[in-house]
Amino acid sequence: DSGVTQTPKHLITATGQRVTLRCSPRSGDLSVYWYQQSLDQGLQFLIQYYNGEERAKGNILERFSAQQFPDLHSELNLSSLELGDSALYFCASSVGPAGATDTQYFGPGTRLTVL
Amino acid sequence: GESVGLHLPTLSVQEGDNSIINCAYSNSASDYFIWYKQESGKGPQFIIDIRSNMDKRQGQRVTVLLNKTVKHLSLQIAATQPGDSAVYFCAENPFSGGYNKLIFGAGTRLAVHP
Numbered sequence: 048d049s050g051v052t053q054t055p056k057h058l059i060t061a062t063g064q065r066v067t068l069r070c071s072p073r074s075g076d077l078s079v080y081w082y083q084q085s086l087d088q089g090l091q092f093l094i095q096y097y098n099g100e101e102r103a104k105g106n107i108l109e110r111f112s113a114q115q116f117p118d119l120h121s122e123l124n125l126s127s128l129e130l131g132d133s134a135l136y137f138c139a140s141s142v143g144p145a146g147a148t149d150t151q152y153f154g155p156g157t158r159l160t161v162l
Numbered sequence: 163g164e165s166v167g168l169h170l171p172t173l174s175v176q177e178g179d180n181s182i183i184n185c186a187y188s189n190s191a192s193d194y195f196i197w198y199k200q201e202s203g204k205g206p207q208f209i210i211d212i213r214s215n216m217d218k219r220q221g222q223r224v225t226v227l228l229n230k231t232v233k234h235l236s237l238q239i240a241a242t243q244p245g246d247s248a249v250y251f252c253a254e255n256p257f258s259g260g261y262n263k264l265i266f267g268a269g270t271r272l273a274v275h276p
Contacts, residue, residue, distance in 0.1 A: 092265070105263060153198075
């Protein structure tokens with residue numbers, strides 16, 4: 048158990064809908080990262096927040112957004128969902144904002160299925 | 163749970179043998195490398211890391227080797243056990259612009275047979 052929690056574990060929805068994925072980082076960690084993992088792809092970095100502020104952006108679609116709240120939990124919002132958005136979404140957390148050796152610890156993921 | 167990466171390269175080993183999983187990384191400026199293990203239905207689990215100023219680091223039953231000349235990383239697992247069966251990912255941190263963004267490899271599936 049990494050100490051990172053994610054809810055829900057599974058989510059099934061229809062195209063065009065909007066969903067929210069939630070993540071609570073490990074105690075003491077200030078950074079939260081979101082990754083997408085499709086069946087035929089590796090882990091793709093989406094976005095990072097540090098202490099409530101957006102820190103880095105990766106391959107995140109404009110239909111997706113995220114935020115980190117004062118209690119440091121984070122939410123990833125996915126809107127206008129398409130079939131291709133079906134994937135595993137992982138949250139990771141680390142202590143600092145950008146340390147080169149700042150280990151990221153991953154949560155169990157949310158499996159999103161868009162029908 | 164659903165399999166990740168149905169078409170990943172697979173390394174099949176006998177229980178008790180040593181396993182070597184290889185990874186080529188892309189950015190010569192990367193200075194931090196990590197190996198993660200992902201079991202079916204779970205998130206990636208940190209195994210071991212290495213900085214670019216080292217060429218070898220050992221953990222419990224695992225060793226990571228780094229060859230910066232050819233941009234190659236390997237993970238050696240000693241006395242492989244059935245519980246080691248999983249998908250293994252290498253990740254590099256180019257730490258460009260001061261950002262902690264990991265770039266993951268495609269992964270290798272390790273299958274351990276009794």
